[in-house]
Amino acid sequence: MLRLAKQRKIKLLIYSSSLSILLFISFLFSLMIGSFLLSPMEVFENLINPEKNKTISTIIFNYRLPRALFTMITGFSLGISGGVIQSLTRNPLADPYITGMSSGAALGATIAFLLPNISIHFIPFFAFLGGISSILLTIFLAKKAKADPIGFILAGIAVGILANAILILIITLAQEKAHGIIYWIYGSFSTSKWSNVIITFPIVAFCSIFLLINARDLNILLLGEEHALQLGINAKRLWILMLLISSLCVSSCIAFSGIIGFVGLVAPHMIRLMISSDNRFVLPLGGLTGSFLLLVSDNIVKSYINPFGEIPISTITSMIGVPFFIYLLMKKGGKYEM
Amino acid sequence: MKCEIIVDGITVYFNSSKILENIKFEVNKGEMLGIIGPNGAGKTTLLKCIARSIIPKGRIIVFGKSINEYTNSEYSKIVSALLPNWPNGFNMKVYEVVLMGCRNRTESFWWEKEEDIKIAEKFLKLLKVYHLYDRDFTTLSSGEQRRVLIAKSLVQRTDIILLDEPIAYLDLKYRIEVMEILKSLSRKNKIVIITAHEIDLVSSYCDKIIVLNNGKIVAMGRPRDIINEKLIYEVYGINAAIKWFENYPIIIPKRNNKKEENYYV
Numbered sequence: 001m002l003r004l005a006k007q008r009k010i011k012l013l014i015y016s017s018s019l020s021i022l023l024f025i026s027f028l029f030s031l032m033i034g035s036f037l038l039s040p041m042e043v044f045e046n047l048i049n050p051e052k053n054k055t056i057s058t059i060i061f062n063y064r065l066p067r068a069l070f071t072m073i074t075g076f077s078l079g080i081s082g083g084v085i086q087s088l089t090r091n092p093l094a095d096p097y098i099t100g101m102s103s104g105a106a107l108g109a110t111i112a113f114l115l116p117n118i119s120i121h122f123i124p125f126f127a128f129l130g131g132i133s134s135i136l137l138t139i140f141l142a143k144k145a146k147a148d149p150i151g152f153i154l155a156g157i158a159v160g161i162l163a164n165a166i167l168i169l170i171i172t173l174a175q176e177k178a179h180g181i182i183y184w185i186y187g188s189f190s191t192s193k194w195s196n197v198i199i200t201f202p203i204v205a206f207c208s209i210f211l212l213i214n215a216r217d218l219n220i221l222l223l224g225e226e227h228a229l230q231l232g233i234n235a236k237r238l239w240i241l242m243l244l245i246s247s248l249c250v251s252s253c254i255a256f257s258g259i260i261g262f263v264g265l266v267a268p269h270m271i272r273l274m275i276s277s278d279n280r281f282v283l284p285l286g287g288l289t290g291s292f293l294l295l296v297s298d299n300i301v302k303s304y305i306n307p308f309g310e311i312p313i314s315t316i317t318s319m320i321g322v323p324f325f326i327y328l329l330m331k332k333g334g335k336y337e338m
Numbered sequence: 339m340k341c342e343i344i345v346d347g348i349t350v351y352f353n354s355s356k357i358l359e360n361i362k363f364e365v366n367k368g369e370m371l372g373i374i375g376p377n378g379a380g381k382t383t384l385l386k387c388i389a390r391s392i393i394p395k396g397r398i399i400v401f402g403k404s405i406n407e408y409t410n411s412e413y414s415k416i417v418s419a420l421l422p423n424w425p426n427g428f429n430m431k432v433y434e435v436v437l438m439g440c441r442n443r444t445e446s447f448w449w450e451k452e453e454d455i456k457i458a459e460k461f462l463k464l465l466k467v468y469h470l471y472d473r474d475f476t477t478l479s480s481g482e483q484r485r486v487l488i489a490k491s492l493v494q495r496t497d498i499i500l501l502d503e504p505i506a507y508l509d510l511k512y513r514i515e516v517m518e519i520l521k522s523l524s525r526k527n528k529i530v531i532i533t534a535h536e537i538d539l540v541s542s543y544c545d546k547i548i549v550l551n552n553g554k555i556v557a558m559g560r561p562r563d564i565i566n567e568k569l570i571y572e573v574y575g576i577n578a579a580i581k582w583f584e585n586y587p588i589i590i591p592k593r594n595n596k597k598e599e600n601y602y603v
Contacts, residue, residue, distance in 0.1 A: 001433055001459050001471055002452065009449060090425075213447055220438055223425055226391045230421065231494070232414030232442040277429040280448060 012281060019288040023072070026295045030068040031060055033302045067192040070200065071298045072291045074189075074253040075263060077204045079290020081246035082264025083271075083282045084211055087218050088243055089139070091149045092272075092328060095264035096131075096250045099152075100159030102259045104134025105251040106185055107163045107170075112255075113181060114174050121199060124248075127255035132247040134159050186312035187258040189298050196256045207249035208287065214242060215279040261314050262321020263290050263297075269328065293320065342367050342529060343388065343498065348396035350383055350553075357383045358394065358553045365531065365546070367497075370524040372544035372561075373533045376574055379550040381533040382422055385500050388531070389419035400498065414442035418494035420487055420501045432478070432486050433471045436462055439493030454493075461489040464519060466512075480507040488516060498529045505534055517543045541565055542586040549573060561585065 031043045042056055050057040082095040089099070096102045108130020112123045141147075141155040171181055211218075217238060220228045228235035250264070268286035275281050297316040304311060341364035350358040358380045365371050373381045386392040390405055390413060398405045400416060408416070418439070440454040450458075462468040465485040470478060478486065484507050491499060504520070505513045513536070521543050524530045534540050540547060541561035549557040549564065551573045557564040565587055570578045577592040 001462075002455055004433065004472065005450065005452075005455050216447060217441070219430075219434070220441060222430075223438075224423070226386075226421055227424070229391055229410060230389060230414065230419050231438060232411040234410050272429070278434060 008276075011275070012284075015275060015281070015285055016288060019285060019292060023288060023292045023295065026292060026299060027068055027072065030071070030295055030299050030302070031064050033299050034059065034064055062194075066194045066197050067189050067298070068295065070192040070196045070253075070257070071189050071295050073197065073200050073204050074257045074260065075267075075291035075294030076208065076287040077200075077249045077253045077290075078260065078264040078294070079267035080208055080211055080283050080287035081250045082290070083268035083279065083286040084218065084242055084246040085135075085264070086268060087222055087279055087282075088239060088246075089152060090222060091152050092269070093149060093153050093265070093325070094156070095262070096254075097259065097261040097264060098160070099156035100134040100138050100163060101131045101247060101250060102254055102261070103160040103163035103167070105131035105247075105254040106259050107134075107167045108251070109255040110167055110170060110181055110185075114170065120195060123255045124199060124203060124252035127251040128248045130163070131251035131254070132244060134163055135243065135247060185258050187260040187314040187317075188310060188312055189257060189301075190310050192256070200252050200256065203252040204249055207245045210245050211242065211249070212283055214238065215283045218242065218279045218283075258312075259314060260294070261318045262325065263294050263317050265328075266321045266324050267293055269324070293317070341365065342401055343531075344397075344399040345384075345388070346397040346399065348387055348394040348398060350380075350387065350392060350394045356553050358387070360396075361553075361555060363548060363555065363558060365529055367529060368524055368527045369546060370521060370530045370544045371532070372540035372547045373531065373550060374535070374537055374540055374547060375550035375556075380553040381550055382502050384550070385419065385502050385531065385533060386421065388498075389417060389421060389500055391419075391421065411442070414494070414496075416496055417498045417500065418442075418491045418496040419499075420491045420504060422502050424483075424487060430475045431471070432462075432467065432473050432475055433458065435475050435486055436471075436490045436493055439490040442494050442496075457495070458489070458493050461492045462486070464492075465489045466515070481509060481512060484508060485512065485516070492523075497527075499523065499531070501530070501532045503534055504532055505536060505539065513539060537565065537589060538587050542584075561587070 028040065028043065032038045032040060038056065042053070043060065045052050046057045046060055050061065078096060085096060085099060086092055086094045105127040109123050109127040111130070112118055112126035138152070138156045138159045141159070142152040145151055145155070147155060167185065217233050220231055220233055221235060221239060225235040254260070267290035268282050270289055271282045271285045275285065294313070294317065297313055297320070300316050301310050301313050343365040345361055345363050348358060348361050349356065361384060373384060375381055383392060387394045388398060388405075405413065436458045437450050437454065440450055440458065444450060444454055459468065462471060465488055467482055467485045467489065470482060470486070475483065475486065484504065488501065488504055491501065499520070501520070505516055508516060517539055520530045520532065532540070532544070544561060546559065547561050547564060548555055549569065556573055557569055562582070562585065565580065567578060567580055570576065570580070570589065579590045579592065581588045581590070
């Protein structure tokens with residue numbers, strides 16, 4: 001068993017470094033891909049010496065770099081929070097999108113957008129309020145109905161649809177003011193700015209550190225409150241804290257990126273299926289996988305340009321995610337396996 | 339002698355029905371206590387009260403302090419409990435389950451320390467499930483799962499060990515082995531409290547027995563003094579003959595010929 005313990009340490013190191021390398025490669029690609037292609041040499045030269053070609057460095061530093069960074073941050077927050085929410089709700093099908101959290105966060109953010117004289121810094125806060133209240137509503141409904149994992153998902157979908165409906169209603173009523181929001185709701189990184197990176201990075205970093213520190217206790221929470229208490233964990237408090245922090249983590253990103261489906265579901269499960277369902281693997285590696293998936297999806301979005309604008313990124317992530325979701329539903333849904 | 343656990347008149351209600359009523363008993367260091375009684379008598383509830391997962395009316399004092407005064411982390415270093423309703427269907431490996439037992443006294447937050455792993459190994463070997471350590475917990479048989487969970491409880495290294503039906507699902511050999519392990523722990527000055535349906539084994543290993551029925555203590559004392567035909571009839575409602583072999587009672591239930599036809603209604 002000692003050998004196994006050492007192997008696991010090495011395993012985590014190998015997987016996280018290889019994922020980081022993959023992530024870095026797709027990061028370089030994302031600097032090359034866009035309305036016109038840059039060669040790797042051009043990217044490197046301008047990264048090292050921004051004065052070399054003003055136009056290219058403007059494109060890289062003002063558009064592509066913040067976009068790539070923000071995409072990575074969002075992907076990480078979706079991956080890690082997806083893993084946490086699945087463990088907290090003991091539901092393999094849960095993720096920020098399916099539990100209604102994303103829609104709630106988008107609703108909160110939209111309301112914030114439409115409020116007069118509001119600073120951009122408060123938008124994540126409104127998104128957080130929207131996100132947390134919708135997931136709490138989902139949990140409340142599921143508990144009330146004594147729902148099984150599938151019932152929990154149904155409650156989440158209902159809450160999500162409700163939040164979406166209110167969102168559309170507000171946008172339609174606000175008309176001119178809300179121009180452009182409808183596009184943003186479906187998820188897009190085309191308008192990413194440095195300010196998004198600057199606001200979300202500290203929030204996501206803080207939340208991720210908190211979630212990672214508690215990864216081991218999250219394993220124990222899977223056993224239920226009684227067993228966790230018995231091992232010296234204040235289960236109720238930790239459960240609420242982790243739910244709040246993971247909601248904050250996702251909501252702050254969704255406030256600027258719009259709703260992005262299925263990354264939070266797929267990323268942690270890839271780790272569970274391939275490596276281990278220990279949260280000490282699922283959370284960090286799930287976060288990196290989320291980053292990678294979202295960045296690759298965004299690269300696909302950027303490489304196909306049409307006159308009407310970009311494809312919403314959710315279409316790409318859903319195309320990857322839905323088959324996976326159906327697979328999980330068929331294979332594991334009934335069996336309650338994590 | 340100073341008593342290490344004092345249960346001082348606890349009562350538990352659940353939805354306005356009484357589960358436990360005015361339970362009073364004391365346990366000393368180095369004692370092994372068995373709780374027996376029919377299904378639904380309140381055995382597990384009593385264990386849960388001591389494990390703090392149910393808060394009863396009344397007082398429970400452990401090592402001179404009311405149990406409500408301990409923090410969760412302090413209490414987890416004193417009392418370990420194998421409780422029922424272990425969730426099934428999690429893709430956890432056996433070693434992951436056992437290592438969870440270290441959580442109460444570990445200072446590292448990410449990986450378990452080497453000494454923790456060695457202790458987990460020791461208890462897995464003691465309960466003869468070490469060879470299964472890399473298996474999925476859910477793929478084990480009920481008896482193997484039980485032994486892994488007992489190992490997890492022992493890994494907590496507490497002075498008070500509460501086990502809910504530790505020998506359920508076990509075969510003849512492991513019943514004896516588990517009881518021997520628990521007895522040897524109690525000889526090392528630990529307090530072991532178990533619930534069980536196996537009156538014979540409990541009588542031969544435990545120093546003291548509590549017999550519960552309908553939430554009340556019907557009898558309490560040394561097994562040899564209290565286990566008799568009258569008690570079995572009072573508690574279980576069956577006629578039985580009891581033969582003692584030293585400390586080991588053999589209980590032979592008598593068939594109830596009169597009522598037999600009614601069972602087929």
